[in-house]
Amino acid sequence: MNVDVLIVGAGPAGLAAAAELRRLAAGQVLVADREQQPGGVPRHSAHTGYGTRDLHRVLTGPAYARRYAAAATAAGAEIRAGTTVTGWAGNGRATLTGPSGIETVSARAVLLATGCRERPRPARLVPGDRPTGVMTTGELQQRVYLHGERLPGRALVVGAEHVSFSAVVTLAHAGADVVALVTELPRQQSYAAFALAALARWRVPVWTSTALRRVDGRDRLTAVDVADVRTGAVRRVECDTLVFTGDWIPDHELARAAGIAIDPGTRGPAVDTSLETSARNVFAAGNLVHAAETADVAALDGVHAARHIAAALRCREPAAAPGAPDHASGPPYRVPLAVEPPLAWISPNAIRFNASAGAGPPCRAPTSPPGTDPPGAPPTSSPDAGAALSPGAVPVPPPRGRFLLRSHVFQHRATLEVHQGNRVLARQRARLIPGRPVHLDAAWLARVRPSGGLVLVALAHG
Amino acid sequence: VTAGPDPEAADVVVIGAGVVGAAIARELSRYQITVVLADAANDVGTGTTKANTAILHTGFDAVPGSLESRLLRRGSALLTDYARRAGIPVERTGALLVAWTAEQEQALPSIMERAQQNGYHAVRQIPVAELYQREPHLGPGALAALEIPDESVICPWTTPLAYATEAVRAGVRLMLGTRVTGAQAQGGRGALTGHVLSTTRGTIRARWVVNAAGLHSDRVDAMLGGDGGFTIRPRRGELIVFDKLARPLLSSILLPVPTAQSKGVLVAPTVYGNVLLGPTAQDIDDRGDTSTTANGLASLTEAGRRIMPLLLEEEVTATYAGLRAATEHRDYQIRVDAARRYACAAGIRSTGLSASLGIAEHLAELMGDAGLELRPRNGSAAPPLMPYIGQAGTRPYQDAGMIAADPDYGRIVCHCERVTCGEIRDALASTVPPADLDGLRRRTRVQNGRCQGFYCAATVAALMAERAAGGPAAATGQQVTAGRPA
Numbered sequence: 001m002n003v004d005v006l007i008v009g010a011g012p013a014g015l016a017a018a019a020e021l022r023r024l025a026a027g028q029v030l031v032a033d034r035e036q037q038p039g040g041v042p043r044h045s046a047h048t049g050y051g052t053r054d055l056h057r058v059l060t061g062p063a064y065a066r067r068y069a070a071a072a073t074a075a076g077a078e079i080r081a082g083t084t085v086t087g088w089a090g091n092g093r094a095t096l097t098g099p100s101g102i103e104t105v106s107a108r109a110v111l112l113a114t115g116c117r118e119r120p121r122p123a124r125l126v127p128g129d130r131p132t133g134v135m136t137t138g139e140l141q142q143r144v145y146l147h148g149e150r151l152p153g154r155a156l157v158v159g160a161e162h163v164s165f166s167a168v169v170t171l172a173h174a175g176a177d178v179v180a181l182v183t184e185l186p187r188q189q190s191y192a193a194f195a196l197a198a199l200a201r202w203r204v205p206v207w208t209s210t211a212l213r214r215v216d217g218r219d220r221l222t223a224v225d226v227a228d229v230r231t232g233a234v235r236r237v238e239c240d241t242l243v244f245t246g247d248w249i250p251d252h253e254l255a256r257a258a259g260i261a262i263d264p265g266t267r268g269p270a271v272d273t274s275l276e277t278s279a280r281n282v283f284a285a286g287n288l289v290h291a292a293e294t295a296d297v298a299a300l301d302g303v304h305a306a307r308h309i310a311a312a313l314r315c316r317e318p319a320a321a322p323g324a325p326d327h328a329s330g331p332p333y334r335v336p337l338a339v340e341p342p343l344a345w346i347s348p349n350a351i352r353f354n355a356s357a358g359a360g361p362p363c364r365a366p367t368s369p370p371g372t373d374p375p376g377a378p379p380t381s382s383p384d385a386g387a388a389l390s391p392g393a394v395p396v397p398p399p400r401g402r403f404l405l406r407s408h409v410f411q412h413r414a415t416l417e418v419h420q421g422n423r424v425l426a427r428q429r430a431r432l433i434p435g436r437p438v439h440l441d442a443a444w445l446a447r448v449r450p451s452g453g454l455v456l457v458a459l460a461h462g
Numbered sequence: 463v464t465a466g467p468d469p470e471a472a473d474v475v476v477i478g479a480g481v482v483g484a485a486i487a488r489e490l491s492r493y494q495i496t497v498v499l500a501d502a503a504n505d506v507g508t509g510t511t512k513a514n515t516a517i518l519h520t521g522f523d524a525v526p527g528s529l530e531s532r533l534l535r536r537g538s539a540l541l542t543d544y545a546r547r548a549g550i551p552v553e554r555t556g557a558l559l560v561a562w563t564a565e566q567e568q569a570l571p572s573i574m575e576r577a578q579q580n581g582y583h584a585v586r587q588i589p590v591a592e593l594y595q596r597e598p599h600l601g602p603g604a605l606a607a608l609e610i611p612d613e614s615v616i617c618p619w620t621t622p623l624a625y626a627t628e629a630v631r632a633g634v635r636l637m638l639g640t641r642v643t644g645a646q647a648q649g650g651r652g653a654l655t656g657h658v659l660s661t662t663r664g665t666i667r668a669r670w671v672v673n674a675a676g677l678h679s680d681r682v683d684a685m686l687g688g689d690g691g692f693t694i695r696p697r698r699g700e701l702i703v704f705d706k707l708a709r710p711l712l713s714s715i716l717l718p719v720p721t722a723q724s725k726g727v728l729v730a731p732t733v734y735g736n737v738l739l740g741p742t743a744q745d746i747d748d749r750g751d752t753s754t755t756a757n758g759l760a761s762l763t764e765a766g767r768r769i770m771p772l773l774l775e776e777e778v779t780a781t782y783a784g785l786r787a788a789t790e791h792r793d794y795q796i797r798v799d800a801a802r803r804y805a806c807a808a809g810i811r812s813t814g815l816s817a818s819l820g821i822a823e824h825l826a827e828l829m830g831d832a833g834l835e836l837r838p839r840n841g842s843a844a845p846p847l848m849p850y851i852g853q854a855g856t857r858p859y860q861d862a863g864m865i866a867a868d869p870d871y872g873r874i875v876c877h878c879e880r881v882t883c884g885e886i887r888d889a890l891a892s893t894v895p896p897a898d899l900d901g902l903r904r905r906t907r908v909q910n911g912r913c914q915g916f917y918c919a920a921t922v923a924a925l926m927a928e929r930a931a932g933g934p935a936a937a938t939g940q941q942v943t944a945g946r947p948a
Contacts, residue, residue: 084880086858101872120915122914123912125781127754136915138916448929
């Protein structure tokens with residue numbers, strides 16, 4: 001099967017991109033999702049609060065998921081649920097597996113929107129037994145909201161960020177008695193109002209500066225050991241359910257299988273401001289490139305990527321065979337972007353320059369699909385290696401005109417400083433909370449010198 | 463206590479359905495005798511068998527002249543052939559034994575010498591440059607290496623299941639959830655005619671008892687009036703399983719050089735496509751304590767960082783601990799007492815998987831010599847064809863023919879391990895079906911992947927509940943009895 005765009009993942013980013021691509025008349029769009037229903041994580045997030053930034057209304061997760069799936073379908077995209085993209089067959093061809101068989105799909109462009117997952121207990125190296133009753137929020141939500149399970153007994157939540165409070169709500173819904181939220185950090189990371197509401201309603205304390213040290217229970221979970229990270233004092237907490245929340249990792253398997261460069265900070269595919277990866281015509285959007293933001297942010301990413309994909313396809317030379325590599329043009333022109341500790345990461349990871357300004361994304365050279373770029377290609381290309389830059393080159397703004405950052409530390413009044421070499425491009429006030437988004441307005445992009453090298457975001461000293 | 467033949471008694475009861483007990487039951491099932499295979503757990507292979515380094519050893523480094531050396535060599539050859547016929551995942555990756563210190567380097571000639579004495583002649587020393595060429599991600603500082611080309615990795619879960627499946631299909635009665643609580647001899651001293659075992663599921667009468675109780679074999683030995691020549695001292699080994707994305711980092715099993723100070727930690731591929739780091743070795747008292755420890759995991763990550771720094775950059779998929787049934791003896795404790803009609807296969811510390819078929823063959827021979835009549839059954843025994851859960855071959859989701867014949871093989875339920883609805887259905891309806899989620903995991907790999915259930919746990923739980931409530935699996939699960947043999 002040949003399509004113009006293959007989208008992997010029917011979550012908010014993938015579905016929003018599909019609808020936008022169809023609106024822009026970008027041709028045939030196929031969205032594959034391995035779950036039985038499209039919608040992504042919102043399918044099993046029964047709480048409200050979805051849709052504020054993108055749809056300008058407040059919906060529950062399932063309603064939001066249904067709305068996006070319906071919009072993509074109405075726009076003419078084909079959504080194939082229960083279908084897994086199992087790998088690449090070279091030259092922009094993907095292998096799809098589903099109940100109807102194994103199919104190879106050739107696409108002129110690919111959008112990876114595979115999302116992210118929470119780091120489960122083993123990946124956090126928590127010692128102890130391996131009893132049942134230990135899960136992530138994702139599993140908890142599916143058990144409770146998709147399969148109607150009850151979870152009576154005492155529950156402990158590891159983490160104190162937004163999703164942790166969401167887990168408290170889900171646990172309460174399932175009949176659990178939530179003992180506490182535990183975090184190694186000195187304070188919780190959710191919005192005060194949200195946290196206070198949850199704490200007041202369910203009387204759940206947050207145990208800060210507290211680490212989980214051991215899980216007990218030969219069969220069912222019976223108890224955990226928690227330690228005060230300041231004093232080292234350990235105490236035992238009896239519980240029947242333990243939920244590991246947050247600590248997101250992108251589902252980057254397909255990106256890595258294609259040899260696409262991974263950003264060491266986000267651990268998702270490295271993308272430039274157009275959301276293109278190191279492989280030509282392969283884009284990535286949503287929580288795959290910034291794990292994890294709210295669904296609306298992912299959806300707006302999808303729209304952003306769709307516009308750049310549409311432009312790339314529009315400008316393609318008609319003579320080129322679908323999926324054929326094109327060696328005539330070099331890689332796109334990019335200026336790398338990075339952060340200094342204690343900042344954790346920035347997304348996107350490079351500033352894209354396009355050859356000319358104008359209404360909408362400009363035309364550019366045809367590019368090659370996954371499987372044709374050498375594995376481990378650098379995420380950003382040096383100016384020397386890049387396409388010749390025309391004098392009118394303009395930087396492509398990131399989705400929503402801002403960069404997303406994360407911090408490893410709390411800092412109430414921080415100043416972010418954007419440098420290129422010795423030049424300070426911008427300063428911006430920010431409040432740093434681990435796991436919470438920090439937005440960096442991209443107004444300074446016009447001051448980036450295309451040949452000026454790495455742009456670095458750091459905390460201003462003093 | 464009665465004398466004379468007991469028509470209701472089985473000829474042999476094997477206590478312990480680990481890889482060794484299952485292999486013995488399978489071996490005995492080839493003869494015209496009635497056999498019961500009993501285990502306290504609700505599945506086969508839940509003790510030492512399920513948590514080890516999953517290596518099919520050549521036995522190059524066994525103690526020369528030991529029973530272990532002989533049975534390991536024989537068992538390894540038998541299992542290599544059996545695995546091919548039964549569809550048990552095996553990959554002949556070869557091993558590289560890497561010396562990191564001068565002391566370790568000096569030990570290499572004696573290791574080569576030992577391999578020769580064990581009848582294994584393919585070990586050779588390779589230049590350091592070749593080592594790094596073959597394993598470019600190996601950490602810096604390796605001084606020398608030996609290549610053992612026939613060391614392989616194997617699926618430790620499919621192996622005992624294949625044995626048990628073959629045994630059950632040949633008429634062996636598998637009694638799970640059956641803990642032996644006592645034993646009484648039938649017949650007088652010197653004229654013993656059999657045993658009556660008290661279990662948590664009624665009594666089992668048998669003319670012969672085989673003790674393959676692994677971590678509990680000394681207690682079973684005492685129950686049956688054995689000579690008490692050994693005591694089990696569980697040795698805990700903790701292991702870390704890395705994400706499948708780490709698999710391209712190495713091509714061979716990377717073995718440590720054992721020294722007086724430490725046995726060392728290995729890094730090995732698994733047949734599922736993960737990378738294993740471990741084990742630790744800690745003597746403990748509790749025979750059920752398979753918990754991991756902060757110290758154990760920390761020592762593994764430290765060792766792993768030296769052996770292969772990039773490995774530690776990958777995500778950890780699982781951590782676990784296994785208990786090896788070590789004794790005060792270095793060699794296997796295998797003996798047959800004709801007068802007491804009692805056979806014992808114990809003290810099989812960490813080579814039981816590789817040696818299992820050799821042990822079973824040897825023990826059956828000893829029992830035959832001791833008076834158990836072993837007349838072969840009519841018809842040739844053939845291994846069952848087991849569901850394939852390795853990464854090197856073709857899994858159902860990759861098989862267009864299977865999906866076309868049955869779309870359930872195209873319905874991927876567990877995304878990380880790409881386990882299909884069809885495979886789960888088959889496992890639940892198999893000859894030796896799983897009793898719980900862990901059993902299903904061992905049979906299909908469902909939920910053994912990187913997300914550990916983030917995506918599919920709820921769906922899998924629902925599938926299992928559905929089948930338990932009267933689906934096809936419940937109807938065919940009766941081949942395994944949990945009760946008193948007729």
